[in-house]
Amino acid sequence: MRRAMVMGGSWAGLLSARVLADHAEEVVVLEPDTADDPGHGAPHRRQLHALLSMGHTQLERWFPGLTDDLVAGGARLGTGPALQYYLDGVLKPCVPDNTMVGATRPFLEEHVRRRVLALGNVTTLRGRARGLLFHGDRVVGVRFSASQAQESDATVEELDADLVVDATGRSSRLGSWLAEHGWAPAPTDRMQVDLGYATASFHRGDELPGTVIAHAAPGPASGYQQHLSEPAGLVAVEGDRWSVVVVGYGDHRPGREPEEFLRRMKRCVAPLREVAENCRMEGDIETFRFRESRKRNYSRLTRFPGGLVALGDAVASVNPAYGQGLTLAALGASSLSAHLRSGASPRLPAWDHFRRLAVVVDAAWQVSATADLAQPHVTGPYPPGYRLIRWAGDKVVEASVLDPMVNREFMGVVNMRKHPRALTSPRVLMRTARVLARR
Ligand SMILES: Cc1cc2nc3c(=O)[nH]c(=O)nc-3n(C[C@H](O)[C@H](O)[C@H](O)COP(=O)(O)OP(=O)(O)OC[C@H]3O[C@@H](n4cnc5c(N)ncnc54)[C@H](O)[C@@H]3O)c2cc1C
Incomplete structure (x- = not known):
């Protein structure tokens, strides 16, 4: 051309x-x-941005050596135990070969x-x-x-x-x-989700030296209720900072008040509590309202x-x-x-x-x-066979908290390395049934 x-x-x-x-x-x-x-x-762009591992692979494909440049500029590269995912307050098994670059969106984009x-x-x-x-x-x-x-x-x-x-x-x-x-x-296609985001930066010292991301989400054990299991996350980014996000649907949307932000962090999992208690918030809290997926x-x-x-x-x-x-x-x-x-x-x-x-x-x-349809305020459109998909999905999610093999498949889908149909393969379903029966 x-x-x-x-x-x-x-x-x-x-x-x-x-x-x-x-x-x-x-x-x-x-x-x-x-x-x-x-x-x-x-x-x-000013909200916390996590780059999934498939996205990282694609970036290296198009810009070989970019990860080294990012790390030289202060981004954090994490693998395995540095990437911590909590469901209903419980830390999920480690996926050893999972990787992530911790950086802000403007830094990555620049x-x-x-x-x-x-x-x-x-x-x-x-x-x-x-x-x-x-x-x-x-x-x-x-x-x-x-x-x-x-x-x-x-x-x-x-x-x-x-x-x-x-x-x-x-x-x-x-x-x-x-x-x-x-x-x-x-x-x-549209789905009304009415999600509120708030992102703040905190100074990063030597607390949590082995953490690049800590992410907490509600799951089946809390009935996906955000007031029972506070959804939030933090990522270690360039400039010795933690980028921290708290999120909430509908009336649980976060605002710009630092006290409220810190209260949410303290209701969350240990790494979020630790940063709330020991690190200094820097700058203003940025909020964003995301009404619908499209x-x-x-x-x-x-x-x-x-x-x-x-x-x-x-x-x-x-x-x-x-x-x-x-x-x-x-x-x-x-x-x-x-x-x-x-x-x-x-x-x-x-x-x-x-x-x-x-x-x-x-x-x-x-x-x-x-996942959105599990929220009480999200009312469709429902895909064909939703009840069965949801039931089987919940079982796999429950098993992923207990079993490294199921979690590996699950995180493969979350990181867009695998198609979601991988979670309904006979191998994963059998393993899920065995893990839950043993429990
Ligand atoms: C609150 C929030 C948090 C997010 N967190 C994450 C995350 O953690 N991880 C993740 O992977 N993704 C995340 N995303 C999604 C991510 O931000 C988007 O997928 C990404 O921005 C898409 O990039 P884009 O270039 O397609 O669109 P945009 O980033 O929206 O860029 C569009 C560009 O087009 C330009 N433009 C608009 N109109 C015109 C025009 N008429 N002519 C020329 N230029 C024009 C704009 O100026 C802009 O620069 C998040 C999104 C939101 C809202």
């Missing part, structure tokens, strides 16, 4: 640019924000941005996409304007491209832009223009409590790469990309939706 264009220069946009740099003479990343603006970027811009054929363009340029049934470029201009009086410019990527995040307007030209928008099903369309793909939150934005978003975007970039490397013409509809992406997006949705 002569030129590929990426709309959105955050996580998914940067990873797309990395992939496209292998296939286009020039890659232009269009982004309204600049990294130099204080407080730039979407507000959710390292990725530097690597992408060092490629030589990727440039950034400051501006906001306003629509698409079409030629017949193909997208041939992007209409854009200055970042801050109001849409009505903005001077619109155009840039042609052989392939356009939508990486504009969960508020993507791709559906309306397609509709303006007579194309149907993707059918969209999934745009491009693979279900029967018509789609050539020269256009989408990935990242622009396709699926699922409940962040399960930490899947960064990994989904990285897998989306790898899906785009597989599509282009297959020799498919970028001028034709990218069905192969959308079908491959749907496999991981649907798997992530299945994991998050099944």
Whole structure:
């Protein structure tokens, strides 16, 4: 390709640019924000971000040696016992080969941005996409304007491209832009979850030297009741800090008050209590309200223009409590790469990309939706066979607290290394039955 264009220069946009740099003479990343603006970027970037182990693998694939750079810059790399997952207050068995990089989202993204811009054929363009340029049934470029201009009086410019990527995040307007030209928008699934997030930083000293992540969630033993089993997490990040998140659904949403934040931490598992009692909170508490998970099903369309793909939150934005978003975007970039490397013409509809992406997006949705539906205030939509899925899922979760083999499979799914169907394999179900019978 002569030129590929990426709309959105955050996580998914940067990873797309990395992939496209292998296939286009020039890659232009269009982004309204600049990294130099204080407080730039979407507000959710300031919340605790955990990178699942599959996401870490994908990052190393696209940026070999990135982990070493991150660690040299102060990120923490943890394996096995450094990664502690509690369910209903009980520490789950260790998964020895599990790894995680502890870093904040801006730090991770800045390292990725530097690597992408060092490629030589990727440039950034400051501006906001306003629509698409079409030629017949193909997208041939992007209409854009200055970042801050109001849409009505903005001077619109155009840039042609052989392939356009939508990486504009969960508020993507791709559906309306397609509709303006007579194309149907993707059918969209939604689930109302009404989740509240609050993240704070604490100074990190030599308390908890063997911990990179401690994560606490309610499970079957508490009936998934957040007031019985406080959901929260902490990650050791660059700058000798703990990034700590407390979360709550509906009326249990956390606020910005430090006293309330500390009270929640002290009701939680030992590592959270320890940090609340011994470490100094630094800076303000950032809150974020996430009302619904959203999934745009491009693979279900029967018509789609050539020269256009989408990935990242622009396709699926699922409940962040399960930490899947960064990994989904990285897998989306790898899906785009597989599509282009297959020799498919970028001028034709990218069905192969959308079908491959749907496999991981649907798997992530299945994991998050099944867990969300356990919350009393989440009322659907229920997937077919939900009662049975939920019953079997609860049994596997119970067994995962007791048994390293079941937990290994379970964490493989949580870390997106395995498809959720791995948890219903005869091997896992038999082992689950044996573990629970022995109990
Ligand atoms: C509270 C919270 C906590 C989270 N925690 C985790 C976690 O622990 N682990 C994890 O993996 N994921 C987590 N996520 C999810 C993760 O943040 C998203 O999946 C990730 O941001 C997706 O990246 P993206 O690039 O697709 O979208 P975004 O990060 O939203 O970026 C979209 C970009 O597009 C730009 N843009 C928007 N409109 C236009 C336009 N018209 N033209 C050009 N550019 C445009 C924006 O300026 C922005 O830079 C969390 C999300 C939330 C809300």
